[in-house]
Every structure is written in structure tokens, then in C-alpha cells.
Amino acid sequence: MxxxxxxxxxxxxxxxxxxxxxxxxxxxxxxxxxxxxxxxxxxxxxxxxxxxxxxxxxxxxxxxxxxxxxxxxxxxxxxxxxxxxxxxxxxxxxxxxxxxxxxxxxxxxxxxxxxxxxxxxxxxxxxxxxxxxxxxxxFVRRPASTRPVPPSLDGLTEREVQVLTLVARGLSNSEIGQRLFVSPATAKTHVGRLLMKLGVRDRAQLIIVAYESGLISAHPPEPG
CATH class of the missing domain: 3.40.50.2300 (Response regulator)
Structure with a gap:
């Protein structure tokens, strides 16, 4: 229950x-x-x-x-x-x-x-x-001086950076798997590693990190 x-x-x-x-x-x-x-x-x-x-x-x-x-x-x-x-x-x-x-x-x-x-x-x-x-x-409206320092992305692998970018664009594990030619389970594993490495609790926090770190632009393309 x-x-x-x-x-x-x-x-x-x-x-x-x-x-x-x-x-x-x-x-x-x-x-x-x-x-x-x-x-x-x-x-x-x-x-x-x-x-x-x-x-x-x-x-x-x-x-x-x-x-x-x-x-x-x-x-x-x-x-x-x-x-x-x-x-x-x-x-x-x-x-x-x-x-x-x-x-x-x-x-x-x-x-x-x-x-x-x-x-x-x-x-x-x-x-x-x-x-x-x-x-x-x-986020875009907030002055840069008021934005907190995001966690460093230096410890992420190239694949983890790719996954973080796709998470921030709103893709599900299944959609991420299709984009990267891996299974949804593998995509979920990558997301879990991102949560652990960046010290955040869920995908919502990953999205915030992706934008605050400047990993992706403020207006990403629609997934398609």
C-alpha cells in the first residue's frame, strides 16, 4: 500500500x-x-x-x-x-x-x-x-547573480552527460533508450547513477541542475 x-x-x-x-x-x-x-x-x-x-x-x-x-x-x-x-x-x-x-x-x-x-x-x-x-x-528570468552554484558535472561520463541532457528535455527512460539505442532498463540505470553522482533526489532536480550548470540552452528543441 x-x-x-x-x-x-x-x-x-x-x-x-x-x-x-x-x-x-x-x-x-x-x-x-x-x-x-x-x-x-x-x-x-x-x-x-x-x-x-x-x-x-x-x-x-x-x-x-x-x-x-x-x-x-x-x-x-x-x-x-x-x-x-x-x-x-x-x-x-x-x-x-x-x-x-x-x-x-x-x-x-x-x-x-x-x-x-x-x-x-x-x-x-x-x-x-x-x-x-x-x-x-x-529560470531564464532570474538574474545570474541569484542562481545557486550547481553541482559540478566534471565527474560525469560522456554518456551520462547525454542522458542528463535528454532528461532535462523531458524524455522518459523509454524515449532516452530509443535515442541512445539502449534498453529502457539501461537508461534507468544511467539516471540512477546521475542521481547518486550529483546528490539529487529525482528527475525534477536533475532538470534544475542541467539548466543551472549551463549544460543545455534555455530553450531546448522539442523532442521528436
Whole structure:
């Protein structure tokens, strides 16, 4: 079972997500939080696999709560999937920088929401092409002086640099395998090595590293 904590300040929304998640045989709701501070406390007590986190909440917003949860948790033990009604660039970038593994709008179809929880629980990042585009655009707007120093890419092999470039362009393991003429399993192995070498938690963080390091341009070509 995948253990899920739902954090949203609207009682009806919170309850509705809870009912939807409980309808899936492989998902279990372990807590409902009305704000970010409560989400942090419930995460400590219930140890969910995935926190479904609203961004705009009182007391403590979802970005601060996400950062706090991931600072306190052991790596890989809990993942955060952000939910919001606002498809705004600063929220996308802020959520991913806080450590979130995915980003969905609240009007996402129910089946896609449940699939998103499973994807994030499995350790993958949930980034649609539109979200990736927002992330890139937000990064480009930031002054160079405010950008953190990215991890060095010097220790990567030529093949790992190729894989990182393709990850940053939004390709799946299967698509990366097709591009590089290797199996999806081999592509996944390369991605795993990148995570370890660069000290990041998932594909979302790999995308940020790729852009902040200048590995690829701000407007990469569409995969095709």
C-alpha cells in the first residue's frame, strides 16, 4: 500500500481527495492536514510515502512545508506532489526548488491524479511538458547573480552527460533508450547513477541542475 497524506486548507477539497484516494486498492490515506504546519506534524507522526500538498495555505504555505518535511525526512522516505489551482511559473519553480517531486493542477482528471501519486511514490518525477516549460522560463528570468552554484558535472561520463541532457528535455527512460539505442532498463540505470553522482533526489532536480550548470540552452528543441 502507498501511504498518502493530503494537505489542503479547503475542507471539501481535502475530504474529496481523501475519498478519491481511498477508492484505489493500492492507496491508503493516513492523514488530512488543513495547513502546512499541520502537514509537517502529521508527516512526522504518520510517515506517509507521498504528501499531496496544496501550495496556498494559511499558517505555513505548501512550499515552506515541503522544504521542512524533506529536510527532516531521510532521503527517499517521503515524496511531495504539489497541487494548486494556479498554473503560475513562480509556484512551479518554487515547488521544485523546495524538493517536490511533481506538480499538478487541481482540475487534473481523477485517474491522472491517482496515477501521479503512484509515479511519485515509485521515485520518478511528475513533470508534464507545460510544467517543464514553466520551469525553464522562470529560470531564464532570474538574474545570474541569484542562481545557486550547481553541482559540478566534471565527474560525469560522456554518456551520462547525454542522458542528463535528454532528461532535462523531458524524455522518459523509454524515449532516452530509443535515442541512445539502449534498453529502457539501461537508461534507468544511467539516471540512477546521475542521481547518486550529483546528490539529487529525482528527475525534477536533475532538470534544475542541467539548466543551472549551463549544460543545455534555455530553450531546448522539442523532442521528436
Amino acid at each position: 502507498i501511504r498518502v497524506l493530503v494537505a489542503d486548507d479547503q475542507a471539501l477539497v481535502r475530504a474529496g481527495f481523501g475519498v478519491l484516494i481511498e477508492s484505489a486498492d493500492d492507496l491508503d490515506v493516513v492523514g488530512l492536514a488543513a495547513d502546512g504546519a499541520e502537514a509537517v506534524e502529521l508527516t512526522r507522526r504518520t510517515r506517509p510515502d507521498v504528501v499531496l500538498m496544496d501550495i496556498r495555505m494559511p499558517v505555513m504555505d505548501g512550499l515552506r512545508a515541503t522544504a521542512r518535511i524533506l529536510e527532516e525526512a531521510d532521503p527517499g522516505t517521503v515524496r511531495v506532489l504539489m497541487l494548486t489551482t494556479f498554473d503560475l511559473d513562480e509556484y512551479v519553480f518554487g515547488a521544485l526548488k523546495a524538493g517536490a517531486s511533481g506538480f499538478l493542477l487541481k482540475d487534473t482528471p481523477p485517474a491522472d491524479l491517482l496515477a501521479g501519486i503512484r509515479i511519485v511514490a515509485a521515485g520518478d518525477a511528475l513533470l508534464s511538458p507545460s510544467v517543464t516549460r514553466h520551469l525553464i522560463e522562470e
